[in-house]
Amino acid sequence: MVFFVDVHTHLTHDDFNRDRDLVIARAKLAGLGAIVVNGLEPKSNRMILDMAKADGLIKPALGIYPLDAVCEIIPKDFPFEVRKFDVFEEVAFIRSEALAGRLAAIGECGLDGHYLGPEYLPGQEKVFEALIGVAMECNLPIIIHTRKCERRAGEILAAHGIEKVNFHCFGGRVNLAKELAEKYGWWFSIPANCTVNEGFQKMLSVLPPDQILTETDAPYLGPVKGQRNEPANVVGTVQQLAKLRGWTDEDAKKRVYDNYTRLFGIL
Ligand SMILES: [Zn+2]
Structure with missing residues (x-):
C-alpha cells in the first residue's frame, strides 16, 4: 500500500479542540497513512503520547521548541507567552519515552533567530544538542525547526554526524537546502502552502527526489491564507510535486x- 504522509503537524493546538477527531477522520479518508504530530513543550508532548495511544495513525514526535528551550530566561516583555518549565527534566522525559520505543521521532527542535537575539543562541544550542544526542542514542529521526539560523543548525547537526534529519518548513535559501541535502543526505518536508509559495516550489523542483517529504505544520501555513490548515492538505503538495517534476x-x-x-x- 502507498499512503500520503504528514510528517509535521500540531494537532494538539487549541484550534483543533472542537473537531480533532473529524480532522483525523478526514485525513484517513484522504488516504494518509501517517501523521507525525510534533511536540513543543511538556503539555503538547504528553497530549501527543495520549493521541498516539488512541489512534495508530498518529506517530508521536516529542520535542522542545527553540523558544521554549530558553523559557527560563526569556524576557517578561516578550510578545507572546512562553511558559516556564524545567527544560532538562523534559529532555530526560523525552529520552525515557524514546528508550521505551514509544516515539517515531525527536522534534520539533532547533534554533530561532527571528524572535530572539544572538544572546539566546547558546541556551538554545545546549538544548538542541541534548536532543540530537537523544535522537542518535535511540536511532530516531530528528525534526528541525530553524529560522534565520539555518546554516548554524546545519553545522551543529553535521558536527554530531547525525544522518536521520528532516528540516521542516525550511526558510533559508533554496541553494543551502540543496547543499545540505546533497552533502549530508538530509530530508526536507515541504508544507501545504507550496501551492502559493515560490520558494517551496523551487525546493520541490531542485531537491534530490529521494529526500522530499510532505508536511502541513497545521493549523499554520495552509494553502489558503487565513484558513486553518489540516493534514489532508498534503495531497495538494504531492500534486504540486508531480506537476513540477512531470511525474504522475x-x-x-x-x-x-x-x-x-x-x-x-x-510504522
Ligand atoms: Zn511546527
Whole structure:
C-alpha cells in the first residue's frame, strides 16, 4: 500500500479542540497513512503520547521548541507567552519515552533567530544538542525547526554526524537546502502552502527526489491564507510535486511515501 504522509503537524493546538477527531477522520479518508504530530513543550508532548495511544495513525514526535528551550530566561516583555518549565527534566522525559520505543521521532527542535537575539543562541544550542544526542542514542529521526539560523543548525547537526534529519518548513535559501541535502543526505518536508509559495516550489523542483517529504505544520501555513490548515492538505503538495517534476500523481505519492519509510522506518 502507498499512503500520503504528514510528517509535521500540531494537532494538539487549541484550534483543533472542537473537531480533532473529524480532522483525523478526514485525513484517513484522504488516504494518509501517517501523521507525525510534533511536540513543543511538556503539555503538547504528553497530549501527543495520549493521541498516539488512541489512534495508530498518529506517530508521536516529542520535542522542545527553540523558544521554549530558553523559557527560563526569556524576557517578561516578550510578545507572546512562553511558559516556564524545567527544560532538562523534559529532555530526560523525552529520552525515557524514546528508550521505551514509544516515539517515531525527536522534534520539533532547533534554533530561532527571528524572535530572539544572538544572546539566546547558546541556551538554545545546549538544548538542541541534548536532543540530537537523544535522537542518535535511540536511532530516531530528528525534526528541525530553524529560522534565520539555518546554516548554524546545519553545522551543529553535521558536527554530531547525525544522518536521520528532516528540516521542516525550511526558510533559508533554496541553494543551502540543496547543499545540505546533497552533502549530508538530509530530508526536507515541504508544507501545504507550496501551492502559493515560490520558494517551496523551487525546493520541490531542485531537491534530490529521494529526500522530499510532505508536511502541513497545521493549523499554520495552509494553502489558503487565513484558513486553518489540516493534514489532508498534503495531497495538494504531492500534486504540486508531480506537476513540477512531470511525474504522475501516483508516482509522486509513491516516491514521497518511500522517502517517509526510509527515514522513519515502516510504522
Ligand atoms: Zn511546527
